[in-house]
Amino acid sequence: MSVYCSQGHENPDGSMFCDQCGEALEAAPVAASAPSDDYDAPTSPASAAQVNTPPVAPAPVAPAPVAPAATTAKLVIKDDGAEFPLAGKSEYLIGREDPVSNIYPDIDLTPHKGEEHGVSRMHAKIYAQGSQYLIEDLNSTNSTYLNRQKLAAKTPTPIKDGDEVRFGKVEATFATA
Amino acid sequence: MAGEVTLTCQMGRPRVTTTGSPQLAYALVEARANSAQAAMGAASAARMPLNLALVLDHSGSMRGEKLRSVKDAVKLVIDHMNANDTVSVVVFDDNVRVVVPAQPVRDRELLKAAVDGIKDGGGTSMSLGMNVGMTELRKNASPHAVNRMILLTDGATYGDADRCRRIADDAGASGIGIYPLGIGADWEEDLLDNIGQRSSGLPAEFIRRPEDALGIFQQQLQSAESVAVRNAQLTVRLYSGVTSRRAVRVLPIISDLGPSVLSDTHVTISLGDIERDTPQAVLLELMVENKPAGVFRIAQAELSYELPSGEREVSRSDAIVTFITDPVPADEANPQVMNYAEKANAHRLVTRVLDEYKSSGKVTVRLNPSVTRVLDPETQRLLDQLQAGGKLSGEDIKTIGSKTRKLTQQF
Numbered sequence: 001m002s003v004y005c006s007q008g009h010e011n012p013d014g015s016m017f018c019d020q021c022g023e024a025l026e027a028a029p030v031a032a033s034a035p036s037d038d039y040d041a042p043t044s045p046a047s048a049a050q051v052n053t054p055p056v057a058p059a060p061v062a063p064a065p066v067a068p069a070a071t072t073a074k075l076v077i078k079d080d081g082a083e084f085p086l087a088g089k090s091e092y093l094i095g096r097e098d099p100v101s102n103i104y105p106d107i108d109l110t111p112h113k114g115e116e117h118g119v120s121r122m123h124a125k126i127y128a129q130g131s132q133y134l135i136e137d138l139n140s141t142n143s144t145y146l147n148r149q150k151l152a153a154k155t156p157t158p159i160k161d162g163d164e165v166r167f168g169k170v171e172a173t174f175a176t177a
Numbered sequence: 178m179a180g181e182v183t184l185t186c187q188m189g190r191p192r193v194t195t196t197g198s199p200q201l202a203y204a205l206v207e208a209r210a211n212s213a214q215a216a217m218g219a220a221s222a223a224r225m226p227l228n229l230a231l232v233l234d235h236s237g238s239m240r241g242e243k244l245r246s247v248k249d250a251v252k253l254v255i256d257h258m259n260a261n262d263t264v265s266v267v268v269f270d271d272n273v274r275v276v277v278p279a280q281p282v283r284d285r286e287l288l289k290a291a292v293d294g295i296k297d298g299g300g301t302s303m304s305l306g307m308n309v310g311m312t313e314l315r316k317n318a319s320p321h322a323v324n325r326m327i328l329l330t331d332g333a334t335y336g337d338a339d340r341c342r343r344i345a346d347d348a349g350a351s352g353i354g355i356y357p358l359g360i361g362a363d364w365e366e367d368l369l370d371n372i373g374q375r376s377s378g379l380p381a382e383f384i385r386r387p388e389d390a391l392g393i394f395q396q397q398l399q400s401a402e403s404v405a406v407r408n409a410q411l412t413v414r415l416y417s418g419v420t421s422r423r424a425v426r427v428l429p430i431i432s433d434l435g436p437s438v439l440s441d442t443h444v445t446i447s448l449g450d451i452e453r454d455t456p457q458a459v460l461l462e463l464m465v466e467n468k469p470a471g472v473f474r475i476a477q478a479e480l481s482y483e484l485p486s487g488e489r490e491v492s493r494s495d496a497i498v499t500f501i502t503d504p505v506p507a508d509e510a511n512p513q514v515m516n517y518a519e520k521a522n523a524h525r526l527v528t529r530v531l532d533e534y535k536s537s538g539k540v541t542v543r544l545n546p547s548v549t550r551v552l553d554p555e556t557q558r559l560l561d562q563l564q565a566g567g568k569l570s571g572e573d574i575k576t577i578g579s580k581t582r583k584l585t586q587q588f
Contacts, residue, residue, distance in 0.1 A: 005545070012422075012464065014201035016189060016515055017522040022548030024519070090550035127550065129515060132508055156512040 024130045073133060075126070077112050078171040091127040094167060095120055095138075109170050118142035118168030124151075126159065126174075133176070135159040142168035181406055182451055183209050184480045184492040189514040192499045195467060201422065202463045204496045205514045206413065206478045208448065209456040210405035224402045225485050227262040228322040229254070230279070232310035233295070234330035236270040240297040243331060243360055246387035250394035252289045257398055258282040263322075265313035266292060269306030270299025271335070279313040303334035307344045307355075307372075314353055320487040323404045323450065324353045327397050328372070329384075331361040338368050345375040352408050354378035354449045356397055360390065362571035366578055370432070377408075377449030380432050383579040385572070400452055406490075409448040409482040411459065413496075415441075418466035419475045427517045428458035431524040431582045451482065460517050468500045520584040523548045527556075527581045530563065531574055540564055556580050 002010045009020035018025055073086040075094075084107045086092050095105035096114045098121045109119045120140035127134055134156040137144035144151045145166040151157055159165070161176040189203030231251055235244060251266065258264055259282055266277035266288075276291050310326050318324045326348065334341060348355050355376040357369035361384075369381035384393050415421060421444050424434040438446050448457050465475055476496040483489055530542050540563050549557050556577050563569060569577075 007543075007545075012201040013196060013198060014190075014193070014465075016203065016510070016518050017547070018545065019522075021543055021545040022522050022526050023545035024547045090546060129512075129519070130507065132510075134512055134516075156516050158508055158512060 073126075073128075073174065073176045075107060075165070076173045076175060077109075078173065080112060082112060086126060086133075091125055093122060093125050093138075095123040097121075109167060112170055114168075114170060117170045119170055120168070123167050129156075133159050133174070135165065135174075140168070180492075181211055181484060181490060182409070182480060182482055182492050183211055184478055184494040185209075186476070186478050186494045186496040187511055187514055188496060188498055189518060190498075190505065190510050192501055192505045192509060193465075194505050195470060195500045195502055197467050199464050199466050202465045202475065202498060203514050203518050204413075204461045204463055204476060205427070205458060205511075205517055206411065206461065206494070206496075207428070207456055207458040208409065208411070208451055208480050208492070210451050210453045225404055225407075226319075226322045227258060227264075227401050228279075228314060228317045228319065228324045229258075229262070229401065230265045230267060230310040230314045230326045232267045232269065232306045232326055232328045234270070234301060234303070234306070234332065235268040235295055235297050236299050236301045236332060237297055238301075238332050238361075238363070242387040243390075244295070244297050246390040247329060247360070248292055248295060250390040251292050253391060254394050254398050255282060255285055255288050255292070263317045264288070265310070267306050267310045267313060268295055269302060269309075271302045271305075272299060273302075273305040273309045275309060275313065279316045301330065301332045301334050302337055303328075303330055304337040304340035304344060307341055311344060311348060311351075311353070315351070318351065318353060320352070320407070320483060321485060323401050323407065324351075325378070325401055326353060326355045326376075327358065327394070328355055328369075329358045329360060330364050330369070331359070332363045333365050334368070338365075341368065341372055342375060345372040348376040348378075349447060356400075357381040358384055358393060358397075359575065360384040360387070362575060364575075366575060374432060374434075377447040379430065379449075380582065383575050385576065385579075400455070403452040403454060404450040405453045406451050406482040406484060407449075409451050409457070409480055411444075411446045411448055411478065411480050413444040413446075413461060413476050413478045415443055415463065415476050416474060418468070420464045421461060422464050423462040425460045425521040425525070426457070427460045427521055427585050429455050429586065431521055431585055433521075433525060433528070434459070448480075458517070460514070460521050463496075465498065468498075470500050470502050472497060472499045517585060519547070520551055523551045524581050524584060527552070527560070527577065530560065531577060534563060534569065535574070539566070551584060553580055 003025050005018035005023040007021055009018050011019055015025050075084045092107055093105040094107040096110045096119050097104055097108040103121045122138045123140040124137050124144045136156045137151045137153045139153040147164050159174050163174045165172050165174055185207050187205045262282050263279050264282050265279040268274050268276055277288050314324055345355055355372050355378040357373050359369055359381045373380045382393055384390050421439040424438050424444050426432045438444055474495045475498050478494045480492045526544055526548055530540055534540050559573050559577055
C-alpha cells in the first residue's frame with residue numbers, strides 16, 4: 001500500500017511527508033469539512049487504485065492540500081475587534097514591529113497595545129500542517145496562552161476554531177470559519 | 178546510581194488503524210541528561226576535566242584576518258581552562274608542528290605567547306595535523322575526562338581525505354570526538370561532516386566571517402564543559418515484523434545517519450557525549466507489518482553511557498503502538514514528532530538540491546512549498562534563486578547547509 005502526493009510521487013503508507021518533494025501527506029481534512037467521514041479513504045484497500053501502478057495523474061482521492069486553502073483562518077483581537085486573516089502565507093509571525101532589529105511580524109500587535117501588554121517582538125507563530133493549524137510560542141518574555149493554558153516555549157500545539165489565545169496580555173480568538 | 182540520562186520514545190502516531198498492509202511509523206528517541214541528578218552530584222555539578230587538542234590550519238590562505246581571529250579565539254579558550262585541564266595546539270600546512278605539547282593549563286601567558294607565534298604559510302595536509310593532534314590527546318586521554326579535538330581549516334586538503342577519515346574512525350573507537358570548524362568559503366563540507374560524524378563528534382560548524390571565530394570557539398568550549406556523560410551508544414532493537422527504513426539525528430542538529438546504522442534487527446548509533454541542557458534525539462522511520470487490534474511494543478531503545486566515574490550505565494525505553502480497527506483522527510499525530518519529521522525531510526531535500534547543484538550546476542528537484550516554509554528567509558531566497566536557474570557562491574552553499582541542519586534548534 002502506498003500514498004501519493006499531488007505530484008504522483010509514491011510513498012509508503014503512513015508517511016507524513018513526501019520523500020520526493022516534501023509535500024505534507026495524509027492531510028485529509030478532519031475538522032474542516034466532513035468530521036469523522038471515513039478519514040481512512042485515501043489509504044484503505046477499498047479504494048479503486050489497488051493496481052500496483054502509480055497513478056499518472058494526481059491520485060483521485062483527497063486532493064492533499066498544500067496549505068489549507070479552503071478554510072480561511074483568522075485571528076480576531078478581542079479588545080478592538082481587529083481581524084487578521086491567515087491566508088496566502090504558510091506561516092504567520094505574531095509580535096511587535098521593530099525596524100532597528102529588522103523584525104517585521106506578519107501580525108504586528110503594536111497598534112493593539114502590544115507594547116504595554118508585554119508582547120515580545122517575536123512572540124509566537126501560527127502555521128498549518130496539512131489541515132491542522134499549530135501555534136508555537138517563540139520563547140516570548142510574557143508567554144502565549146491557549147484557552148488559559150500557558151504554552152511551553154517552542155512547542156507546536158494544535159489550535160482550532162474558537163480557541164482563545166493570549167499573547168502577553170493581548171487577547172485574541174482564533175477562527176477558521 | 179542510575180538515571181543520569183532519561184531516554185524516551187515517542188511515536189508520530191500513538192494509535193494507527195489496521196489497514197492490512199505494512200505502514201511507516203515515526204519514532205522519536207530522545208536522550209536528556211538529568212539536570213537534577215547533575216545538581217545532586219559534587220558541589221554545584223563540577224564539570225569533567227577537559228583534554229583538548231586544537232588542530233589548526235595555518236596554510237597561506239589563512240593569512241591576515243582569518244588567522245588573527247583564530248589565534249585570538251584559541252587564546253580565549255586557554256584563558257577559560259584551568260590546571261585540571263590539558264591542552265595542546267597543533268598547526269598544519271603541508272607540514273605539521275606542535276606549538277603547545279599536551280600539558281595542564283598552568284602558565285596561561287606562556288601558552289598564549291606560543292599561540293601568538295603562529296605564522297601563515299604552505300599548503301594543506303590535514304591528516305598530518307589530525308595525526309599529531311591524536312598523539313597529543315592520547316598522552317592524557319582518560320575515561321574521566323572530555324577528550325576532544327577541535328579541528329579548524331579553511332580549505333581543501335590535498336590527496337589525504339581517506340587518511341583523514343581513517344583517523345576519525347580511530348578517534349571514535351578511542352572515545353575521542355572530533356569537532357571540525359570550517360572558516361571561509363573553500364573547505365569541503367562533505368569531508369569535515371564525515372570526520373565529525375565518524376568520530377562521534379558533530380558535523381562541521383561554519384565560521385562565516387573571521388570575527389565569528391571567537392563566538393564559535395566559545396561555544397565549543399561551553400559544549401565540552403557541559404558534558405554530563407560520555408560515549409553514549411544507542412541501540413534500538415526491532416521486534417518481529419518491524420524493519421528500519423531511515424535514521425536521522427534531529428537534536429542537537431540534523432544529520433542523516435545513512436544506511437550504515439541500519440540492520441535487519443536493530444539500529445545502532447554512536448551519540449558521543451551527552452551534554453547538560455542539550456538533549457540528543459534521533460528520528461527513526463520504521464516499517465511495521467500489519468497487526469491485529471491491540472497494544473504492541475514495536476521496538477526497544479537502549480542507551481548505554483559512561484559516567485564521569487568511568488562506570489557504564491544503561492537506560493531503556495519502549496516504542497509502543499496501539500492498533501485499532503477504527504480510523505484514527507488526524508489530529509492525534511504527535512505535533513513534536515511531526516515537526517521533527519517535517520524538518521528532517523526538509524533538510525534531506527535541501528541537501529539533495531545542493532548536492533545536485535554542486536555536481537551538475539543545475540537543479541531539477543522541485544520542492545513543495547511546505548518544505549520551504551520551514552526555512553529561514555535567507556535560505557528561502559537563495560533556494561528560489563537556484564530554482565530560477567541562478568548561481569550560488571561557495572559561501573551561500575555553506576550558509577544554506579549550516580542553517581538547514583540547525584532547523585530543529587530555532588523557529
